[in-house]
Amino acid sequence: MSAPTAVDETRAARKRRAILEAAAEVFLRNGYAGTSMDEIAALAAVSKQTVYKHFADKKTLFTEFVTRTVDEAAEPVHAEVESLQDTGDVEADLRDLARRQLGMVMRPRLLQLRRLVIGEAGRFPELGQVFAERGPLRTMAAMATAFERLGARGLLTVGDTELAAAHFNWLVMSIPLNRAMLSGDDDAPDPAELDRYAAEGVRVFLAAYGPPA
Amino acid sequence: MSAPTAVDETRAARKRRAILEAAAEVFLRNGYAGTSMDEIAALAAVSKQTVYKHFADKKTLFTEFVTRTVDEAAEPVHAEVESLQDTGDVEADLRDLARRQLGMVMRPRLLQLRRLVIGEAGRFPELGQVFAERGPLRTMAAMATAFERLGARGLLTVGDTELAAAHFNWLVMSIPLNRAMLSGDDDAPDPAELDRYAAEGVRVFLAAYGPPA
DNA sequence: CGTGCAGTACTGTACCGTCTAGTTCCGGGC
């Protein structure tokens, strides 16, 4: 009967969640300055009083929403990386990993969030930091340790593993991600295209960091 | 005596320029929604009436400012690329090119502009398109033709020249650029660091696209 | 039955775009 919404949740907690969900939608659509608290309250089907009961002010609600959303989005990405270091087929598994990460990063919601955070980075620098640290930086750190292990097994030739991880990451993601940042269009791009970017990125990566000839 | 301001300029043209310069500063600092026309007028030392004489409304002023700034910033980047195709030392010249482009893209003003355009891409998609087309896309297209020539000369091994240009571009720029996008900090990064990103990017690029062994 | 919430009015501020009234600039005729 009840949607994804957990039923055994105090009324207050339910309201709080409704507010955060509404805030997400409106902030992502209209930006920080373009969003009004009235609109959020209306969309959450909640009185403004209640909004201010849960969140001190607009800024607090905004930062709460951003950090929360970053965490939700970042979580599933890291798990994938772990399994990489025990791979038997480096190329195939790298390609798989690349493709999956691309799929994650290019989800419409995450694209919108990235745009929002970048746009406000000058005014909310701490949000940019949160986004970077809990998102890409954490993933790349995990990747760097995996690369280190693969290097020890003789399957990769990496000097600076951090740099290699960054190169891998951006070889795969840069093209579609940067295009998406500048075009307002958030629809998921053609999967075949993403396949291609993943494969070509991995190819270039392995040419530079592959096992010694 | 007279500052960079050209003296032989009609009064109207002078005012117009003052308005655009003020708009640049305020928009870049406070974003579109966070900027008021009063503030621009005040900073330009001009009455609001005059602002509206020159620009129909806020949106018009904004788009005019963005397209103008994009053009100014993009121009010097393209010239560099041309000379590449006649190079004698591919690696050295690629590294040089990479380093110079990095220096261009990482200028504070251009970083702020990029953030602004990305942040508003959902609401002003045409601006994102302008930015992309007159900026990175044009540079990459020029690079692709240079690569084609270098391929013909046997100095590179490129199949898809467009893809190779994109890979080159992002191998060099992604790391510092994406960091800058998310940290609010626009100060030019350590030059030695940029040297390193240029060199390492070129190294990886040549491993994949270098002359046949 | 009492607390938490809806509904809504309210305060104070800010802003866009227009308007008015007075002032300065500037080129052309003498």
Added chain:
DNA sequence: GCCCGGAACTAGACGGTACAGTACTGCACG
């Protein structure tokens, strides 16, 4: 060199709207 007429500009008020955050009343849910 001097003056005039019109265009451009200044300064600020103003209407209309929107918004952040507060206050208050009554209702219904737990």
